Amino acid sequence: MSDTSIDKGSSLSQAIGFMRANRPLRAEELCRDYLGQKPGCTEHLRLLGHALMKQSRLQEAEQQLRLALSLEPEFPQVHEDLGSVLAMQSRFEEAIVELERAIQLQPALPLAHKKLGQALQAVGRGNDADEAFRVYLDNDPDRQAIAEHVKQLREGSREEAIKGLRVVLKRNPDSVNAMRFLALAYWQGKENLGDAEALLRRATQQAPDYAGAWLILGALLLERHKHMEAISAYQEVVRLEPENAEAWGGLGNAYSVAMYPDKGAEAFAKSVAIKGDAPGVQMGYAHVLKTLGDQAGALAAYRAAIKAKPGFGEVYWSMANLKIFNFEELEVSAMLQQIEREDLSESADIHFRFALGKAFEDKKDYDRAWHYYHTGNERQRMTVSHDPVEMENRHKRLRSVFTREFLTEKANRGHDVPDPIFIVGLPRSGSTLVEQILASHSQVEGTSELPVLGKLAESIGRYRTDGVQYPEAARDLRKKDWRAYGQQYMEESQRHRVTDKPFFTDKLPNNFPQVGLLHLILPNAKIINARRHPFDSCLGGYKQLFGSGQNFTYDMLDLAHYYRRYDAMMKHWREVLPGKVLDVHYEETVTDLENQVRRILAHCGLGFEESCVRFHETERAVKTASSEQVRQPIYTGALGTWRRYARHLDLWQEELGYIIDELPEVSRSAGL
Amino acid sequence: MVKLVTSSVVRGAQQGESHGGVYLIDLDSQSVKQVIDWNTAGIDWQGRGWDRGLRGIAFDDERVYIAASDELYAYTPNFQLIDSWRNPYLKHCHEIAVWERSLFLTSTGFDSILGFDLDKHSFNWGMNIQSRLHQFKPVGFDPTADEGPLMLNKLHINNVHCNSHGMYICGLNTGGMLHFNGNAINMAVTLPQGTHNAQPFRDGVLFNDSEDNVLRYTGRGEGEEDRAMAVPEIDTDKLSNRTAEDNKLARPGFARGLCVMSDRVVAGGASPSTVTLYDLAGNKTLLSVKLSSDLRNAIHGLEIWPY
Numbered sequence: 001m002s003d004t005s006i007d008k009g010s011s012l013s014q015a016i017g018f019m020r021a022n023r024p025l026r027a028e029e030l031c032r033d034y035l036g037q038k039p040g041c042t043e044h045l046r047l048l049g050h051a052l053m054k055q056s057r058l059q060e061a062e063q064q065l066r067l068a069l070s071l072e073p074e075f076p077q078v079h080e081d082l083g084s085v086l087a088m089q090s091r092f093e094e095a096i097v098e099l100e101r102a103i104q105l106q107p108a109l110p111l112a113h114k115k116l117g118q119a120l121q122a123v124g125r126g127n128d129a130d131e132a133f134r135v136y137l138d139n140d141p142d143r144q145a146i147a148e149h150v151k152q153l154r155e156g157s158r159e160e161a162i163k164g165l166r167v168v169l170k171r172n173p174d175s176v177n178a179m180r181f182l183a184l185a186y187w188q189g190k191e192n193l194g195d196a197e198a199l200l201r202r203a204t205q206q207a208p209d210y211a212g213a214w215l216i217l218g219a220l221l222l223e224r225h226k227h228m229e230a231i232s233a234y235q236e237v238v239r240l241e242p243e244n245a246e247a248w249g250g251l252g253n254a255y256s257v258a259m260y261p262d263k264g265a266e267a268f269a270k271s272v273a274i275k276g277d278a279p280g281v282q283m284g285y286a287h288v289l290k291t292l293g294d295q296a297g298a299l300a301a302y303r304a305a306i307k308a309k310p311g312f313g314e315v316y317w318s319m320a321n322l323k324i325f326n327f328e329e330l331e332v333s334a335m336l337q338q339i340e341r342e343d344l345s346e347s348a349d350i351h352f353r354f355a356l357g358k359a360f361e362d363k364k365d366y367d368r369a370w371h372y373y374h375t376g377n378e379r380q381r382m383t384v385s386h387d388p389v390e391m392e393n394r395h396k397r398l399r400s401v402f403t404r405e406f407l408t409e410k411a412n413r414g415h416d417v418p419d420p421i422f423i424v425g426l427p428r429s430g431s432t433l434v435e436q437i438l439a440s441h442s443q444v445e446g447t448s449e450l451p452v453l454g455k456l457a458e459s460i461g462r463y464r465t466d467g468v469q470y471p472e473a474a475r476d477l478r479k480k481d482w483r484a485y486g487q488q489y490m491e492e493s494q495r496h497r498v499t500d501k502p503f504f505t506d507k508l509p510n511n512f513p514q515v516g517l518l519h520l521i522l523p524n525a526k527i528i529n530a531r532r533h534p535f536d537s538c539l540g541g542y543k544q545l546f547g548s549g550q551n552f553t554y555d556m557l558d559l560a561h562y563y564r565r566y567d568a569m570m571k572h573w574r575e576v577l578p579g580k581v582l583d584v585h586y587e588e589t590v591t592d593l594e595n596q597v598r599r600i601l602a603h604c605g606l607g608f609e610e611s612c613v614r615f616h617e618t619e620r621a622v623k624t625a626s627s628e629q630v631r632q633p634i635y636t637g638a639l640g641t642w643r644r645y646a647r648h649l650d651l652w653q654e655e656l657g658y659i660i661d662e663l664p665e666v667s668r669s670a671g672l
Numbered sequence: 673m674v675k676l677v678t679s680s681v682v683r684g685a686q687q688g689e690s691h692g693g694v695y696l697i698d699l700d701s702q703s704v705k706q707v708i709d710w711n712t713a714g715i716d717w718q719g720r721g722w723d724r725g726l727r728g729i730a731f732d733d734e735r736v737y738i739a740a741s742d743e744l745y746a747y748t749p750n751f752q753l754i755d756s757w758r759n760p761y762l763k764h765c766h767e768i769a770v771w772e773r774s775l776f777l778t779s780t781g782f783d784s785i786l787g788f789d790l791d792k793h794s795f796n797w798g799m800n801i802q803s804r805l806h807q808f809k810p811v812g813f814d815p816t817a818d819e820g821p822l823m824l825n826k827l828h829i830n831n832v833h834c835n836s837h838g839m840y841i842c843g844l845n846t847g848g849m850l851h852f853n854g855n856a857i858n859m860a861v862t863l864p865q866g867t868h869n870a871q872p873f874r875d876g877v878l879f880n881d882s883e884d885n886v887l888r889y890t891g892r893g894e895g896e897e898d899r900a901m902a903v904p905e906i907d908t909d910k911l912s913n914r915t916a917e918d919n920k921l922a923r924p925g926f927a928r929g930l931c932v933m934s935d936r937v938v939a940g941g942a943s944p945s946t947v948t949l950y951d952l953a954g955n956k957t958l959l960s961v962k963l964s965s966d967l968r969n970a971i972h973g974l975e976i977w978p979y
Contacts, residue, residue, distance in 0.1 A: 166822060194804070195826065463806065463848070463862065478895075479894050480894055
């Protein structure tokens with residue numbers, strides 16, 4: 001039963017409250033209740049129009065606004081609203097009429113000039129649009145100032161833009177445009193990213209329909225490795241603007257890095273369907289198709305990216321990185337032409353060189369392949385930082401803390417779950433193969449390279465005011481801390497899991513220096529060291545252009561040094577934790593698969609399953625460089641590949657010869 | 673007769689609906705008396721955000737100070753409004769604390785702590801907490817001048833506590849409880865995300881672990897004295913306002929509001945507004961008083977009533 005005494009002011013106030021709370025349906029109900037009694041109330045008709053617009057019910061909104069105008073033809077705000085509804089339906093000519101009428105009735109309407117400018121621009125009346133924008137800006141000093149600072153930002157005067165935008169925000173703390181562009185300015189300078197995120201969060205809280213702010217927030221969150229939050233931000237954009245190709249592409253990226261490749265592929269497909277000539281999106285689409293094992297689809301997307309941007313070296317390298325793919329002659333010629341370009345970016349040049357290395361290796365022209373790999377590495381090394389001395393010191397400190405005595409004294413204090421299986425070693429040493437074997441077991445979930453343990457180690461002692469940091473800070477941990485760190489590892493790794501299988505793998509190779517720590521925080525975790533002939537390990541790294549990290553792989557001496565440090569560290573763990581780490585030699589695995597599978601499973605306390613030998617039949621997403629290789633049956637073609645480049649490897653012979661002498665015979669003689 | 677005073681906020685409430693208020697709880701009789709109703713408090717509605725309601729509570733002589741989001745109110749012990757103060761740098765205030773002749777307020781929106789002179793009744797001190805990576809830096813400002821910080825709400829500071837060792841500050845994004853010694857800010861203890869009301873207690877820290885629905889005490893020892901007191905479980909069928917929209921704004925069991933009654937007994941709040949007494953030494957719940965069945969109604973400030 002309706003209440004006949006609804007107060008107009010109270011009804012409007014409540015409906016506005018619901019609109020602000022993003023509850024347009026409730027606002028609509030209130031307006032309709034009131035209009036049921038007083039159908040001629042133009043304020044309620046206008047608010048109802050807003051509530052309907054918010055629900056994307058544009059024709060109904062138009063109907064209500066036209067009704068309001070029939071009752072009060074000189075209501076400027078309703079003309080403006082009607083103009084907005086018409087523009088939202090792409091009926092720009094009609095919108096222009098309404099917006100001009102609104103301005104004629106009330107020249108100082110704050111947003112009408114901007115909307116008119118947008119409508120005029122949409123119908124190609126550029127000069128008129130400029131004039132409308134000028135009036136819009138002239139009416140508001142903040143908008144004018146923001147436009148000026150955005151111009152500064154575009155012209156490279158970032159500091160001035162930041163200073164100016166901060167002044168605007170001091171004057172008007174709720175200016176969402178100032179928040180957005182200040183965030184953008186911080187982000188461009190790769191500084192104050194925390195502040196940039198906070199600004200964008202405020203802007204989107206203040207204006208939940210501000211797609212432009214959501215879009216930047218999504219990209220920023222992605223860069224800050226907040227993958228799930230990035231997904232939410234991009235979802236907001238595509239909700240607000242379902243045809244925004246950039247947002248679908250961003251959503252695809254976010255899903256992919258968060259390890260939801262199916263959803264990533266879906267989002268990329270939508271982006272490509274809307275706008276097929278965005279090379280970055282095509283490349284992202286190809287990456288995720290590769291992860292899903294759709295090599296043909298990946299190649300098609302890579303080639304679409306090249307078509308859109310022929311100088312996109314990263315795409316050629318990504319194709320080479322499929323490993324089991326051979327370039328066509330035309331593609332090799334195109335790459336050779338590209339690296340002759342004087343205006344080619346350094347990054348593209350490096351990508352082309354690594355891709356050419358692969359192309360000439362496939363042609364068995366190993367000297368030419370080496371030339372491109374070597375020059376690519378030389379150039380890449382100049383762009384990254386790696387300090388071998390710092391690494392050596394760090395390893396020394398780890399060994400001096402995690403001694404046999406320390407490990408004995410602190411034993412049995414950690415979190416006693418048996419779930420994780422760590423696969424450590426050097427990249428390109430067979431860790432993906434070991435992971436795939438384990439992930440083919442019914443009790444094991446293969447995750448990926450989890451960025452958890454290293455961060456956890458770094459957090460130990462982070463806030464100590466006496467300057468003592470990890471690893472020395474570990475000496476002062478209480479019994480309950482070891483357990484808490486184990487629990488923290490489990491909680492954080494849980495985010496990367498999708499099944500409830502009792503065991504899971506973490507195959508970040510660079511975890512090898514943390515064996516002592518992980519033994520203490522997770523005493524029942526299993527550890528496997530994926531090993532390979534050092535020349536093949538090092539060469540595998542040298543031929544690889546990593547997306548990020550692994551900076552030691554771009555110089556032959558750095559690689560040799562790193563391998564020696566790795567070898568020393570693993571010898572230390574063998575000495576202080578005998579039997580804890582299982583060495584799995586790649587050469588033994590590929591020549592004696594079933595026995596090695598049994599050995600790996602036994603170390604992990606798992607029963608033998610035939611599926612682990614047929615690992616290549618296991619369907620799962622694989623993201624690393626070896627993703628295509630582990631989808632093939634076992635093959636021996638990669639054994640001793642270093643011999644093809646032997647004449648270039650004298651340095652490694654000198655530096656690593658003593659390690660080779662300690663290898664099993666099958667590893668030493670591999671490739672002969 | 674021991675009494676507690678508590679404030680509650682109702683998230684997402686609209687004009688005409690209850691917005692919570694201030695309540696006195698008689699622990700002997702376990703009875704509740706609402707002493708301020710936000711709706712009838714004579715408070716101007718204009719210009720307020722969605723997060724209405726009363727928050728932190730503190731006392732100075734015959735004055736009861738209660739913070740709202742952007743305003744500080746002073747009441748008599750009979751809850752007659754004496755005065756109220758605003759400051760451009762006070763935004764989304766959560767908790768307040770009195771130390772010597774100052775009242776300190778969290779200005780969550782500005783990542784700052786504001787100082788209010790209890791004798792001159794004016795804002796006279798401001799400290800913005802800047803954070804970069806894992807470092808924190810105090811930057812002083814004059815809350816009466818224009819050169820203050822930007823409103824970022826980066827750390828979501830929700831608690832301030834003072835004692836003779838300094839000021840302790842905690843927020844959802846601080847990573848733990850910070851200590852300000854007058855010159856520098858350092859991490860005193862790392863805490864779980866979603867922490868409220870963190871404060872030093874005995875040789876450790878007492879706080880509401882709102883994400884896990886527990887009130888926790890963690891000491892410096894090996895854990896024998898550590899406690900995780902679960903907030904009372906609520907039969908969700910008996911709650912009001914539990915639509916999908918409401919669930920986005922609030923959830924049952926959200927632990928917030930805390931006051932220390934003795935070395936072993938503490939009181940903690942939860943949503944829907946419930947206040948519970950915990951015996952930490954005995955590791956048991958002593959009693960629980962329910963103030964509301966509205967899912968959105970949550971305890972905010974909680975103190976021992978000194979009058």
